[in-house]
Amino acid sequence: MPSALSKLVQVGGSALSPSLPSVEGWGKSIPSQLLSLLSLKNGFYAFESALHVFPSLPSGMQVDGRSAEEWNTPSLWRERFSELDPGYFFFAEDVFGDQFFISEDGIGVFRAETGEVEEVASSLESWAEVVLADFDLWAGYPIAHEWQKVNGELKAGMRLTPKIPFVVGGGYELCNLYAAEASKIMLFRADFSAQIRDLPDGATVKISVIE
Template sequence: MEGALAKLLAAGSAALSSAVLRREALPLGAIWDELHAVLVERNGFFAFESALLFRPLGGSGSHVLDIEEWNDPGLWKSSFAGLADEITFFADDIFGGQFGIRGPSIVRFNPETGEFENFAQGFDEWATTLIADYNVLTGYPIAHNWQRIFGPLKPGTRLVPLIPFVVGGDFVIENLRAAPEVRAMRFYGGLASAVAQVPDGGELQIDIKNLGQVLDREEPSGPATNG
């Protein structure tokens, strides 16, 4: 593997899975061939001090859900009321922002609003764009500072804002909590569903306390990440 993808893999952790890859587990198409090629080279990895998670395929055994498990409709996607149904997600930023495949393209999905934008036409372009602006696109500076204070994030957790960014929450450590990733996405799904119902020019009214209760449970334990 060459170019930007090689640089990204060089910045990443060891593979998260040693599973034998099944190409037939992925749909047909050029973009899926590219995803398979990345996974053959490195079957899942963390990068930028866990700010980026690239999910494995075929199970991980490392407290990280693989691509098939993560995209199970009953896991968390249903909480988005259809907003995430046509995307297969393969990577996350530190806040649970998603990178996924929709049609022939790679998209970036904002879990707070349920909106997505076209990001790249292939994985080399995806890696090139990501590396060029990884501080913003992965949340690396906050991930670094948070872990410097609280210790390494456990696999299967992301940093979630207590006051959502979409309603004015700040990108600061004091506004962030480490939360299990599935619980975080369900939290975001409730928020995104509320955002989607606001008409153009309307005012968003949500009960942040009720949304926050989704996170107010004991978090599972797990080993520290190493990427």
């Protein structure tokens, strides 16, 4: 019987890199679990681009969007989340840019808008089972599908983000969503989550946009 990882790879689109995955990752070896996935297909989009698995690339090679190594570089966005565990290796994201990571404890998801972390599975194989069982929830497929019917295909490296953040009452309606480059979304959310972290539930939040 095919593994869940194999099934997930099969429903995904073309590999984002024709090369084999690199054995060296962000300051350390890429987790062996992730290499087992990327050896089947080195990065891909699935469920109409709702799920994005980053490819691993040797230094100097190029790909549309970001490689796993580049995405995990502290200076790109992650150092802006001061309380983020440095042991997390981010390998995939849903349509809203929530980040799946591998750690010593298993697989989790980082909700950047609030800075919260949620456990998902004990292994990458179990994570694939979870995603395949409910990709509407874990990848955001229905909204990805509806948004692209109206606005066209999401380009490489782009995710959907709300005009009014979800955590302060912004809806999941298409009129509240727009596409932006994923790292810019993460930088905005780092600043936003830091500003609301200590606010009590029900507090009034004023959002000011500064050019």
